[in-house]
Amino acid sequence: MSKQRIVIVGNGMVGHKFIDNVLNGESRDQYQLVTFSEEPRQAYDRVHLTEYFAGRSADDLLMAPVGYYEENGVEIHIDEKIVDIDLNAKEVISASGLRVAYDKLILATGSYPFVPPIPGHDKEHCLVYRTIEDLEAIKASAKDATSGVVVGGGLLGLEAAKALHDLEIQAHVVQFSDRLMDVQLDVGGGAMLKHKIEALGVQVHCSKNTINIADGENARYRMEFADGEVLETDMILFSAGIRPQDELAKKVGLELGPRGGITVNNQCQTSNEDIYAIGECALWNGQIFGLVAPGYQMAQVAHDHIVTTGETENVFTGADMSTKLKLMGVDVASIGDALGRTPGSHSYTYVDEPAEIYKRIVVSEDKSKLLGAVLVGEAEDYGTLLQYALNGIDLPEHPDSLILPSRDGAAPAGLGPDALPDTAQICSCYDVTKGDICCSVQNGAQTIGELKDATKAATGCGGCAALVTQVMNSELENLGVEVNTDICEHFPHTRQELFHIIKVEKIKTFYELLEKHGTGHGCDICKPTVGSILASVWNEHVMDSDIHPLQDTNDYYMANLQKDGTYSIVPRMAGGEVTPEKLIVLGQVAKDYNLYTKVTGGQRIDLFGARAEELPEIWRRLVDAGFETGHAYGKSLRTVKSCVGSTWCRYGVDDSAGLAVELENRYKGLRSPHKIKFGVSGCTRECAEAQGKDIGIIATESGWNLYVCGNGGMKPRHADLIASDLDKETLIQYIDRVLMFYVRTADRLQRTSVWFDNLEGGLDYLKSVVIDDKLDICGDLEADMQHVVDTYECEWKKAIDNPEKLKRFRHFVNSPEKDSNVVFVETRGQIRPATEEEKKIPVAEVV
Secondary structure, three states: OOOEEEEEEOOOHHHHHHHHHHHOOOOHHHEEEEEEEOOOOOOEOOOOHHHHHHOOOOHHHEOOOOOHHHHOOOEEEEOOOEEEEEOOOOEEEEOOOOEEEOOEEEEOOOEEEOOOOOOOOOOOOEEEOOOHHHHHHHHHHHOOOOEEEEEOOOHHHHHHHHHHHHOOOEEEEEOOOOOOOOOOOOHHHHHHHHHHHHHOOOEEEOOOOEEEEEEOOOOOEEEEEOOOOEEEEOOEEEOOOEEEOOHHHHHOOOOEOOOOOEEEOOOOEOOOOOEEEOHHHEEEOOEOOOOHHHHHHHHHHHHHHHHOOOOOOOOOOOOOOOEEEEEOOEEEEEEEOOOOOOOOOEEEEEEEOOOOEEEEEEEOOOOOOEEEEEEEOOOOOHHHHHHHHHHOOOOOOOHHHHOOOOOOOOOOOOOOHHHOOOOOEEEOOOOEEHHHHHHHHHOOOOOHHHHHHHHOOOOOOOOOHHHHHHHHHHHHHHOOOOOOOOOEOOEOOOHHHHHHHHHHOOOOOHHHHHHHHOOOOOOOOHHHHHHHHHHHHHOOOOOOOOOHHHOOHHHHHOOEEOOOOOEEEOEOOHHHOOOHHHHHHHHHHHHHOOOEEEEOOOOOEEEEEEOHHHHHHHHHHHHHOOOOEOOOOOOEEEEEEEOOHHHOOOOOOOOHHHHHHHHHHHHOOOEOOOOEEEEEEOOOOOOOOHHHOOEEEEEEOOEEEEEEOOEOOOOOEOOEEEEEEEOHHHHHHHHHHHHHHHHHHOOOOOOHHHHHHOOOOHHHHHHHHHOOOOOOOHHHHHHHHHHHHHOOOOHHHHHHOOHHHHHHHHOOOOOOOOOOOOOEEEEOOEEEEOOOOHHHOOHHHOO
């Protein structure tokens, strides 16, 4: 059976979503997919476009890894614009003359920015804010600029203003109407947003009609307004709205709306039944939907209609345009009829000027239904209020209780996930309902991370994360499931609670803790955990008599146990640097003890195959040569990977190698819930892969960008950018705080990535703790880290100088010279453990 060919014109977020739907569907083998991208790269995340100015590269913003399409059999044409459609032959025709036949055609051509026809709008530094190429042009223009103006104060306009602010030039917003975000916010909300934005250093000019752009006297340009005022600026960004990209449809005669847009029905079909339009180019019921969530819904509807040959019940009947976002750190949300235009509606408004919070709800004439809401400065209740509006849930007796602050600590009346029906859509990006979340909880998901894996909720724009967590916790309570957070049967406490107890009560031993706060004798769960906490808090040697019995096998012998019972040795090579003299010592030690030698991905040299009784001898030689333990055996800082940076590389903008060495020497004694890895790159080419590390640092022209909570491994996670363009002192201060907050609050054996994913409030909360000092603990975190730094000592150096500690290895000395279970064979000039079959070969034939 031949495959149907679906051609997707446009490889933006919505076009990519359609492809993903096909690839993840049961009918994927029935279709051949071909997609065309007019831009010079595959689909990327426009929602987070401003992060490009905060250090993320174009590749970081890709919706899928390079090669994803090819690996899944999708034919992709980059930088290839479709200029015509032969409706009779059912072929698309590209600008280069390529003709591709289709059975079904998806138009996902998106939109283009509207530029008002103001005289002078086409000058060199008059730009738009839409694509990565636009961002590159903005960045280039900003190099010689001190100021920039954004024309348009809507959602995209304020995002563009943030971009200028991030580029450290004076940003202005010029808005034609009397307030910012006039489509989403009422007068009061717009005024509060203006006040908060201006407090951040962006100047806002409302009720301004630009009539001319002339050459400036003290800047590149002079903007002239209808009221006679002028504003000089070096750059102008137009963000005055979007227009549907419908020229292709218009050329071939598909039905368009009076003001543009490709007309579609409830199945997202155009006037030609074999051609579909989805996303911002599509006009449904006279409406263009400029948010990503409606585009994703359209992509699903078109997919379902094609694969079921029209038998699907899934139809597009419009989409809610409510939105919640953070503009330059300011929470802003708009729901439904936010402006109160419904006849007979009533409004309730709450204003807290000292806290800079504005809330307004619009209710029906009988005060029983929520019609709309505006939230500025605080939007925690957005998710629940949205469900009230979308699902027609009855309001409490006093509707104003939904926005008034509670004076007794109780939740506002009527708010909460239990009030929502199972059909309530919690995540609009992936169409996840409350029922879907409850079902996943019933099937075993008990953490936000597990829920994300099961449903994809909160993995799109992330705006629903708080409500997803509330629904999950509520369902667990409804099921009578008590999520036991006790570390084990011997301690009725979490790891965080044990950490607090040990620190506050100055407990120094496991048995003192057990006597005061536990029962029984302890186990293989609580002993290593408490041992790690004691090391984190007091930084005492892991082989000290009181805590040595708590350690697991690797920490017990300060070496990594391998599959054949031998151990590996990993000396520290801070930042990956090593002198020729030290390399010679490593080679000689490996040769003398017949050790397998390998350079690791963390820029270290591992020595494998040492017997336990050989460890002190080997380490004495290494310590004498100036090496220290690399802590490869511990839940601690492992490595700080780096490139050579500006010292050697012609692309480097700062000394990444020097910083890596400094950071590794600072944090090398830190014990933590799980291993920690750093990466330091000297430029955005990212040779050190810093954005895949627990702590990642990338040099910029203006300082250092700090990324947190990434990791590779089985479930890779891209690190999150927490701060940009930092000087070294501030960078180290923030790292101190992040690491010690993680050490204090993470669960047992929890990587920073998992800790972060389960951190309620996510990145914004972490920023508020470690940057804004919301909990007033930053001084304590820094002091705790300084204690670790000040009390550091090489564990192996102290061990080989202490006869009592060396006794730990002495009982191995009388063991047979050759343990029959330890057999090596030679491969590629080095030893390796023999397989069970190879062990049967006579001894004379093996190493």
